[in-house]
Amino acid sequence: MDYLGSTRKSSCAGKIIASALCITVCITILEQRQSPSYSNLSSFSQHELGVTHVLVTGGAGYIGSHAALRLLKDSYRVTIVDNLSRGNLGAVKVLQDLFPEPGRLQFIYADLGDAKAVSKIFAENAFDAVMHFASVAYVGESTTEPLRYYHNITSNTLVVLEAMAAHKVKTLIYSSTCATYGEPVKMPITEKTPQLPINPYGKAKKMAEDIIIDFSKTTDMAVMILRYFNVIGSDPEGGLGEAPQPELREHGRISGACFDAARGIIPGLKVKGTDYKTADGTCVRDYIDVTDLVDAHVKALAHAKPRKVGIYNVGTGKGRSVKEFVEACKKATGVEIKVEYLGRRPGDYAEVFCDPSKVKQELNWTAQCTNLKKSLQIAWKWQKSHLNGYSHS
Ligand SMILES: NC(=O)c1ccc[n+]([C@@H]2O[C@H](COP(=O)([O-])OP(=O)(O)OC[C@H]3O[C@@H](n4cnc5c(N)ncnc54)[C@H](O)[C@@H]3O)[C@@H](O)[C@H]2O)c1
Numbered sequence: 001m002d003y004l005g006s007t008r009k010s011s012c013a014g015k016i017i018a019s020a021l022c023i024t025v026c027i028t029i030l031e032q033r034q035s036p037s038y039s040n041l042s043s044f045s046q047h048e049l050g051v052t053h054v055l056v057t058g059g060a061g062y063i064g065s066h067a068a069l070r071l072l073k074d075s076y077r078v079t080i081v082d083n084l085s086r087g088n089l090g091a092v093k094v095l096q097d098l099f100p101e102p103g104r105l106q107f108i109y110a111d112l113g114d115a116k117a118v119s120k121i122f123a124e125n126a127f128d129a130v131m132h133f134a135s136v137a138y139v140g141e142s143t144t145e146p147l148r149y150y151h152n153i154t155s156n157t158l159v160v161l162e163a164m165a166a167h168k169v170k171t172l173i174y175s176s177t178c179a180t181y182g183e184p185v186k187m188p189i190t191e192k193t194p195q196l197p198i199n200p201y202g203k204a205k206k207m208a209e210d211i212i213i214d215f216s217k218t219t220d221m222a223v224m225i226l227r228y229f230n231v232i233g234s235d236p237e238g239g240l241g242e243a244p245q246p247e248l249r250e251h252g253r254i255s256g257a258c259f260d261a262a263r264g265i266i267p268g269l270k271v272k273g274t275d276y277k278t279a280d281g282t283c284v285r286d287y288i289d290v291t292d293l294v295d296a297h298v299k300a301l302a303h304a305k306p307r308k309v310g311i312y313n314v315g316t317g318k319g320r321s322v323k324e325f326v327e328a329c330k331k332a333t334g335v336e337i338k339v340e341y342l343g344r345r346p347g348d349y350a351e352v353f354c355d356p357s358k359v360k361q362e363l364n365w366t367a368q369c370t371n372l373k374k375s376l377q378i379a380w381k382w383q384k385s386h387l388n389g390y391s392h393s
Contacts, residue, residue: 043103058134060087090390129171142201222304229315233375241382243389258329268338282322319353332376
């Protein structure tokens, strides 16, 4: 047994070293493609009339990569900054392959907690706007690792804001969350619903929002805070998908768990909580397709105005229960997923759905692509063709 254990350990260590080497080589290749010896350095370091250069933090992650794709399609210049702690270099590679032209996309490997590195990035690049997606983002994990969440979300947002102030970058689109509302008694949630978060994730995001709002009062910054509801789906053209690292699966989101169950990676689906005060006892959420969500970002960027803070709920306004979600997932995958019903997960809310009328009125945005079964079908197609996420298609 001991021998087998140590063999497994050394083969596991070997795999970790090989993966680390592989990531280092890929980062070097990607960075070299944007290195000073290439003619495109000046494109990123200088403002250009008619070109909006957007810093996308967390652009190797699920939502950030989809946002980068949309921005690139809409002719924005994009710089992705990501420490790859949770994102995928493969997603960046997909974007690089789609937009290889000089001056379109660059990737910078950096940790937003490193204020010196962030300041250097701002000094060397001429950003017109920042979309700040980078964050750890699991409610359950935040209850067991609160300091990590306050550090990564609240403190890193401060670092980004300080760099924006020092380098006169005046437009910020901030990724916030419905978790900042906590468990309101009244549905639907409007932007005026009191924010009383009940877990460190929601609290850290609320603190970051407060810091942004306070700071914006002292400057001529244009700020848009988007509070997302539950994001699902993936790129309809099949280039990008959602690929959290395997060790995060246990904290994961419901769509990932459904797909894992459909693929047989996990024996079935664990529905946590059946005694909530909802129609069928399971949690109710407002699911929003990532394509719609990134559309809201582009509209927010277009409507951002100096000395104004826009705060918007981004959801469909329609709540769907976990049971409904599971049924849609069974239909989308064609797999009769086994479902196990368990007790509640700490930090979860019973029912959350928004009133999206403000975002409709002011940004002319409504969800166009969100359809539980269809959104899941698109995401499932990507999952099936990327059985190991971005590493091996
Ligand atoms: N997915 C959802 O349902 C949802 C809902 C509401 C809000 N949000 C928010 O949307 C944003 C994006 O979420 P996501 O689902 O794409 O998460 P994700 O984990 O897929 O992406 C986050 C990215 O940020 C990067 N990152 C994290 N910490 C960093 C740091 N210190 N420096 C540099 N990069 C760092 C990660 O490597 C990753 O690529 C987050 O701010 C999250 O709070 C997500």
